[in-house]
Amino acid sequence: MYFRAEKLILTTFLCAAPVALHAQFDFNLDGRPVQVHSFASQGFMYTNQNNYMTMNTTAGSFAFTDFGANVSAKLTDNFRVGAQIYDRNIGQLGKWQPTLDWAVADYKFKDWFGIRAGKVKTTLGLYNDTQDMEFLQTWALMPQSVYSLDQRGTMISHMGGDIYGDVGLKKLGGFAYTVYGGELPQDSTGGWVYAMQTSNRIGFTADGLPIIVAAPVHSIRSYAGPVYGADLRWTTPVKGLLVGYSYVNQDRSAAGTWYANNLPFHFRTDKDNTYASYVDYAIGKLRINGEYRRELFYAQQTSPSSSTVFGPTTDKDMRTGYVSAAYRLTKMLEVGSYYSRFYNSWSILHSDPLNHVYDYAITARIDLRSYLDLKVEGHFMNGTAPGITVTRGFYAADNPNGFKPDTRLLVIRVGYHL
Amino acid sequence: MYTNFDFKLSGRGIRTIGAALFLLAAQAVVAADIKIIANSSVGASAVSADELKGVFLATKSSLSDGSHVEPVLEKDGPAHEAFLKEYIGKTDSAFETYYRSLVFTGKASMPKTTPSDADMVAYVAKTKGAIGYVSAGAATAGVKTLEVK
Numbered sequence: 019m020y021f022r023a024e025k026l027i028l029t030t031f032l033c034a035a036p037v038a039l040h041a042q043f044d045f046n047l048d049g050r051p052v053q054v055h056s057f058a059s060q061g062f063m064y065t066n067q068n069n070y071m072t073m074n075t076t077a078g079s080f081a082f083t084d085f086g087a088n089v090s091a092k093l094t095d096n097f098r099v100g101a102q103i104y105d106r107n108i109g110q111l112g113k114w115q116p117t118l119d120w121a122v123a124d125y126k127f128k129d130w131f132g133i134r135a136g137k138v139k140t141t142l143g144l145y146n147d148t149q150d151m152e153f154l155q156t157w158a159l160m161p162q163s164v165y166s167l168d169q170r171g172t173m174i175s176h177m178g179g180d181i182y183g184d185v186g187l188k189k190l191g192g193f194a195y196t197v198y199g200g201e202l203p204q205d206s207t208g209g210w211v212y213a214m215q216t217s218n219r220i221g222f223t224a225d226g227l228p229i230i231v232a233a234p235v236h237s238i239r240s241y242a243g244p245v246y247g248a249d250l251r252w253t254t255p256v257k258g259l260l261v262g263y264s265y266v267n268q269d270r271s272a273a274g275t276w277y278a279n280n281l282p283f284h285f286r287t288d289k290d291n292t293y294a295s296y297v298d299y300a301i302g303k304l305r306i307n308g309e310y311r312r313e314l315f316y317a318q319q320t321s322p323s324s325s326t327v328f329g330p331t332t333d334k335d336m337r338t339g340y341v342s343a344a345y346r347l348t349k350m351l352e353v354g355s356y357y358s359r360f361y362n363s364w365s366i367l368h369s370d371p372l373n374h375v376y377d378y379a380i381t382a383r384i385d386l387r388s389y390l391d392l393k394v395e396g397h398f399m400n401g402t403a404p405g406i407t408v409t410r411g412f413y414a415a416d417n418p419n420g421f422k423p424d425t426r427l428l429v430i431r432v433g434y435h436l
Numbered sequence: 437m438y439t440n441f442d443f444k445l446s447g448r449g450i451r452t453i454g455a456a457l458f459l460l461a462a463q464a465v466v467a468a469d470i471k472i473i474a475n476s477s478v479g480a481s482a483v484s485a486d487e488l489k490g491v492f493l494a495t496k497s498s499l500s501d502g503s504h505v506e507p508v509l510e511k512d513g514p515a516h517e518a519f520l521k522e523y524i525g526k527t528d529s530a531f532e533t534y535y536r537s538l539v540f541t542g543k544a545s546m547p548k549t550t551p552s553d554a555d556m557v558a559y560v561a562k563t564k565g566a567i568g569y570v571s572a573g574a575a576t577a578g579v580k581t582l583e584v585k
Contacts, residue, residue, distance in 0.1 A: 053545055092545055095497070095504050095565070100542050122542045129496050139541045147541045154537050184495035186486060194495065257525055300530060346529065385529075435536070 050091050057435035058085035059152045066426040068402060069416040071167055072109030072212060075427070082431070083107050084150065086119060098124045104150060109416075111168055113207045119150075120175060128183070135179035137203065141196040141249040142173060142264045143294040143309050149174075151435070156305075156354040156383050158393035158431040161340035163360035163375065164294075164309055166410050168209025173266065173292070176200035176245050191253045199246035202268060209409055211238045214272065214285075216415035243270040243287070258301045264294040289316040303346040310339035315408070335364040336408065344381075352383040360410050362403040371401035371423040375410045389436050397427035470518050473560050473579040474567045478503045482583040483567075488523050491567060493534065494544040508568035510556055511549045515571040523584075 044053050061082035065075040073079035083106065090100025104119035106112035120139050126132035139147035148154050149165040159167070178200015185193045205211065215238060247266030254261060272285040291314045298307040313336040338361070344354030358377040366373055381395040402412035402421040412421065472483065480501045483491075490496030492507045499505055510516040512528070520531055538544035548566075550556040553574035560566040561578035570576065 051545075053539070055539055055546070057540065086540075088540065088542070090539075090542065090545055098545065102540070102542065120542045124542070126497060129490070129498065134542070139543075148537045151537070151540050154533050154540070184490070186490065186496075188486065192490075192495070300526070303527065305530075346527070349529075388532075435540075 047091065050093055052089060052091040054087065054089050055436060056085070056087035057151060057153060057433065059083070059431055059433040061158065061429060061431035064428045067422045068412060068425045070425065070427060071411045072111055072209075072413060072416055074109075074416075079109065081107060081109050084112070086150070088119075096126045098122075100124075106150075108167055110212055111207055111209060115207055117203075130183035130185050132182050133179060134182065137175055137177050138180050138198065138200070139175050140173055140198065140245075140247070140266070141180070141182075142247065142266055142292070143311065144262070144296045144298055144307060146173065152393075152431060152433045153391055153435040156342075156344040156352055156393075157356070157379065157381055158395040158429040159379070159397070161309075161342065161356050161358035161379075162377060162410050163338040163340055163358040164311055166209070168212070168409060168411055171205025171208035172202075172210055172270075173245075173268070174205075175203060177203060178245075189255060191255045194251050194253070196249045198248070200244070202242050202245050202270060204240065204242050206238065206241065209411075209413075211241055211272075212415075213405060213409050213413060214238055216413060238272050238274040240274075241270065241272040243268060245269075247292075258299055260298045262296050264292075264296075266292045268292075283319070285317060285319050287315065287317045289314060304343070305345075306341075306343045308339065308341040310337075312337055334362070337361045337364045350385050352385070353381065354383070355380045360401075360403060362405050362408060371403075371421070373403055374401040375403050375412070376400045389434060391433050393429070393431045393433070395429040395431075397425070397429065399425040399427060469572045470515055470522065470569050471572050471574065471576060472567070472569050472582040472584055473557065473576055474505070474582050475560050475562075475564055476578075476580055477564045478505060478567065478580065478582075480582065481580070482585050484585045485523060488584065489525070492524055492547075494538060494547075504565045505567045506563070506565045507547045508556060508559055508563070508566050509547050509549045510553070510569070511551050513552070515553060515569060515574075519569045 044051060046052065062078065062080050063070060063073060063075045063082055064078040067076060069075050073081050086102055086104040088100060088102035090098060092098050099122070101121035102119040103116055105114060105116040107114045118137055120137050122134045122136040122138055124132065124134040141147055143164065145160065145165055149160050149170060152158065176198060178198065180196050180198040182196045187193065245266065245268040247264065249262065249264040251260055251262030268287070268290045270287045270290060274283045292311060294309060294311045296307065296309040315332065315334050315336060317332040338359065340356050340358035342354060342356035344352055346352045356379050360375040361368060362373050368374060376399065378398045379395055381393060384392045386392055400423060403410055404412050404414045404421065472488065478499065480499045480503055483499060487496060487499055491505055497504060517528065520526055520528060524531060526534065535544070535546055539546050548559065550559050553570040556568045556570050557574065557576055557579055560568050
């Protein structure tokens with residue numbers, strides 16, 4: 019039944035998509051304005067070595083598609099409702115399963131105090147809530163240390179609510195705040211679950227290189243938990259300069275079974291705190307920004323019936339960040355570059371390519387029409403950091419012969435939005 | 437021979453100063469070339485530049501007198517370009533990106549856009565709480581003009 023309902027939603031959406039994609043259209047329903055917007059993108063990835071993002075990129079892969087559409091209406095001066103559906107297929111991720119990206123009811127009492135509830139995009143750092151919309155970004159791939167395609171589902175949204183507002187400070191600029199809480203949604207087709215389901219296939223050679231070994235793997239039945247956090251951003255008196263800070267606490271649990279013996283499997287995080295600092299500066303056609311994140315993570319495998327810890331624990335301090343610059347040369351052409359660093363665990367050797375991913379990217383974005391863009395991007399990566407849960411695009415299961423330290427990646431992506 | 441108060445300008449220097457003066461004059465013309473207009477339901481007769489920026493960036497939905505306002509944009513053209521440059525501080529593409537980031541995350545709706553000054557005036561005149569901008573020379577019958585403090 020679930021399968022049929024899912025197929026029905028997908029079919030309905032795919033039938034509706036061409037209409038939605040043809041134009042943004044506004045109409046009135048019972049005298050109230052309704053807006054419909056949509057977007058889609060198709061990408062291609064090629065790597066010289068190491069398969070990336072669960073695709074066979076060493077042979078070149080077009081398995082990089084996503085699209086979405088939303089409808090929203092303003093019911094009164096202060097009350098809005100809306101929802102967006104999102105679907106993607108990126109290698110083994112997404113698998114064309116449509117998801118409700120967000121669905122909110124938003125009431126703004128005052129400029130400094132509003133409430134939105136439902137399934138809400140999580141405000142975290144500069145771009146957490148907009149990372150899927152490639153047309154908003156210069157890049158074909160966002161800096162993957164912070165906004166990774168494979169891990170996006172872990173903090174993209176929450177079922178619950180936000181309290182938000184804007185406070186003007188006259189000559190000191192203004193603050194925007196968001197405080198939120200709720201439940202993390204399931205992300206059964208994301209990189210976290212993919213890594214969990216394939217991680218026990220990882221073995222290590224005598225010189226430390228991961229290889230596939232015959233070992234039991236677990237199926238994940240559920241993967242969710244409570245979350246709360248806050249974001250504060252200051253539009254400074256310096257024209258074009260914004261600085262901000264975000265904090266999020268989540269307590270994620272996963273349950274399933276071991277394939278080999280069918281015994282129950284339970285995994286919980288006792289601590290998972292993320293701290294993000296960010297800065298954005300835009301002047302004329304130049305935009306510079308950067309972000310730094312630290313995630314303190316402590317997880318245990320327990321018995322689901324007694325909560326007794328019986329498995330290995332994970333205790334780590336993950337550090338990520340990037341700096342970027344983009345310049346619009348003409349109305350059609352924007353160029354940019356970023357440098358991004360990911361450390362899976364700060365406490366172990368930083369120079370180990372199995373513990374880090376360094377990524378230097380250069381991009382050209384061509385705006386063919388106001389609604390159509392093409393991006394050509396080169397990445398020069400060092401390190402792969404294949405983890406048991408937290409990864410950045412490199413999985414041992416997709417690289418059965420082990421990893422090479424360096425990867426050159428070409429990304430071409432076409433995006434459409436209205 | 438030059439006294440302490442004498443100075444000498446090369447042709448290049450004159451051109452540089454001339455260009456600077458032209459740019460300053462152009463800035464003044466930009467501000468003077470736009471009128472901020474509002475529906476007659478809006479109580480205020482003046483608006484601050486900060487308020488205007490807040491309203492058009494969707495961080496403010498009312499003016500200091502309590503009037504609820506809805507921003508209206510021109511699709512493109514000199515008045516639109518001048519307004520963004522003078523009051524918002526963003527390029528057209530950055531402004532569009534800003535709004536789309538709100539629309540596609542469920543945090544705001546896209547403002548109404550009009551193709552010309554005449555359409556802007558007509559829309560603002562008939563829409564309660566509407567606030568927009570037109571070229572200084574545009575006819576503004578049926579709407580009120582707000583002074584920018």
